[in-house]
Amino acid sequence: MHLVAQSLDFALSHRPEIVVALRQHIALSAAAIAAASAICLPLGVAASRRPWGRSVITAVNAVRVIPSLALLAFVLPWLGLGFTSALIALIVLACPPILVNTDIAFRGVDQYAIEAARAMGMSDAQILLRVQTPLALPVVFSGLRLASIEVVASATLATLIGAGGLGDIIMAGLELEQPAELLVGSLLAALLAVAAAAAFSAGERLAVARS
Amino acid sequence: MSASPPEIRFDDVVKTFGGAARAAVNGVTLSIPGGTFAVILGPSGCGKTTLLKTVNRLIEPSSGFIFVGGVDTASVDPVRLRRGMGYVIQNVGLFPHMTVSENIATVPRLVGQDDAQIRRRVDELIDVVHLPPAEYRERRPRALSGGQQQRVGLARALAADPPILLMDEPFGAVDAIERTHLQDEVAALHAQRARTVLFVTHDVDEAFRLADLLIVMRDGRVEQSAPPLAMLARPATAFVSDLIGADDVVRRLRAIHVSAALEPAGETDAADEPSVDSHASLGDALSLLLDGAARLAVRDGADLRGVITVAGILRAARRGATAS
Numbered sequence A: 001m002h003l004v005a006q007s008l009d010f011a012l013s014h015r016p017e018i019v020v021a022l023r024q025h026i027a028l029s030a031a032a033i034a035a036a037s038a039i040c041l042p043l044g045v046a047a048s049r050r051p052w053g054r055s056v057i058t059a060v061n062a063v064r065v066i067p068s069l070a071l072l073a074f075v076l077p078w079l080g081l082g083f084t085s086a087l088i089a090l091i092v093l094a095c096p097p098i099l100v101n102t103d104i105a106f107r108g109v110d111q112y113a114i115e116a117a118r119a120m121g122m123s124d125a126q127i128l129l130r131v132q133t134p135l136a137l138p139v140v141f142s143g144l145r146l147a148s149i150e151v152v153a154s155a156t157l158a159t160l161i162g163a164g165g166l167g168d169i170i171m172a173g174l175e176l177e178q179p180a181e182l183l184v185g186s187l188l189a190a191l192l193a194v195a196a197a198a199a200f201s202a203g204e205r206l207a208v209a210r211s
Numbered sequence B: 001m002s003a004s005p006p007e008i009r010f011d012d013v014v015k016t017f018g019g020a021a022r023a024a025v026n027g028v029t030l031s032i033p034g035g036t037f038a039v040i041l042g043p044s045g046c047g048k049t050t051l052l053k054t055v056n057r058l059i060e061p062s063s064g065f066i067f068v069g070g071v072d073t074a075s076v077d078p079v080r081l082r083r084g085m086g087y088v089i090q091n092v093g094l095f096p097h098m099t100v101s102e103n104i105a106t107v108p109r110l111v112g113q114d115d116a117q118i119r120r121r122v123d124e125l126i127d128v129v130h131l132p133p134a135e136y137r138e139r140r141p142r143a144l145s146g147g148q149q150q151r152v153g154l155a156r157a158l159a160a161d162p163p164i165l166l167m168d169e170p171f172g173a174v175d176a177i178e179r180t181h182l183q184d185e186v187a188a189l190h191a192q193r194a195r196t197v198l199f200v201t202h203d204v205d206e207a208f209r210l211a212d213l214l215i216v217m218r219d220g221r222v223e224q225s226a227p228p229l230a231m232l233a234r235p236a237t238a239f240v241s242d243l244i245g246a247d248d249v250v251r252r253l254r255a256i257h258v259s260a261a262l263e264p265a266g267e268t269d270a271a272d273e274p275s276v277d278s279h280a281s282l283g284d285a286l287s288l289l290l291d292g293a294a295r296l297a298v299r300d301g302a303d304l305r306g307v308i309t310v311a312g313i314l315r316a317a318r319r320g321a322t323a324s
């Protein structure tokens, strides 16, 4: 229980630094998720409606085998150190789960429900909005949830290219052999990932209730 | 809506799907008079669904024309065209994320009816398809049996009171008893409010139970189109004869409704004559006639609907028998 006391002590005495790191972490993760969603939600819907969609999804899925660390190393020579590099790497990381799940979600909507909707005289836009989207939402949201967990976890590596975040605290803890500092940084990153997932679950419930 | 329901006319309709060697629908010319309950019968893959879907333009024909009420459907906005036609399919296609009442309210909402109006109409329709509204209004489709889902699908198709109803093997996934109930209810609905109905099935018994006009298809073509009794008396080809089981006339007559050969009672008081219920089949009527009755009074409760005679059945069998 010694470590817990030490960690608490560290957290209380370093509040300003922790708050800064937390803010950076949230900003970086949120920007990455937002950008990846803006790109991949429409792309996923489009892919689900076209024959070539499958091959695009397979190609994008292959990106998932690249570890986040390798991604960071990959963007570094082009974009240099800093926020932008970290952001791009995290967007690349967030895209596959969002894209894949959106494609699967929209492909999975009952074809007969769509046919019935069309036969009742719904326009394509009405079918998308009133039938396909509400039915696809749960799977789309699970993709967003997965992406947010991956992004928040991987954003701890942003410190390696000077983009800050909770990784700063974790790295400092490692270098200075301060288990308390290491613990605080890791714990906050984990909590943030859980919070992000919870936020998307809440968003899903809200969206499903309203549609 | 007091206007009489529109005629549906196919003029040399061909549909060849991309990449297919043979046409799925291969030159169908056919007229379905307004108010007719027409049943398209044929083996699986003969093009029934394809032909049906050309009517509401879920499928566009490769060539040929479809006229509804005399208007070329190709000249009508498909969304508008479809709002005037109910559509019911075997797979139901209910919206799983909506309640029963929301499903039924789809078209009234699309056309912008107000909430009170929609609520009244939904209750009315749930009642029409014999589901207790209070119990079912707020349920989700997955909490219903297959037959109940099909009733909701029917109610949804009827919501805007369309003059045309397209049905594609609507009772194919329902058990036999429920299926008979649904057939009776569809027939009763048609008796109450005439619509032009195009009903697809591969079930011969079902076809004979429901059809005013029976259309037999084979390999994308219409093999014969005639009233069931006439087709039974004079099947145009061996294929039709085999398909409808024309050898087993007695069995088929059991499926045909007495109204197919009903004639006016005339001036004679039929009070003492043997009678059959108006829901009886021609098979029932024929058994009684063979027992020695010269004619049968057809009664709906105390009301005399008309009479049935052997000669009348023969006349009905000849009516339209030359059509093909």
Ligand SMILES: Nc1ncnc2c1ncn2[C@@H]1O[C@H](COP(=O)(O)OP(=O)(O)O)[C@@H](O)[C@H]1O
Pocket (backbone or CB within 6 Å): B017, B018, B020, B024, B042, B043, B044, B045, B046, B047, B048, B049, B050, B051
């Ligand atoms: N969308 C489609 N693409 C290609 N071929 C089709 C399509 N729909 C139906 N067909 C083919 O057209 C023929 C007629 O099909 P269909 O109209 O569904 O028959 P039925 O309803 O009588 O069983 C079949 O050979 C079927 O395989």
Ligand SMILES: [Mg+2]
Pocket (backbone or CB within 6 Å): B048, B049, B050, B168
């Ligand atoms: Mg079919």
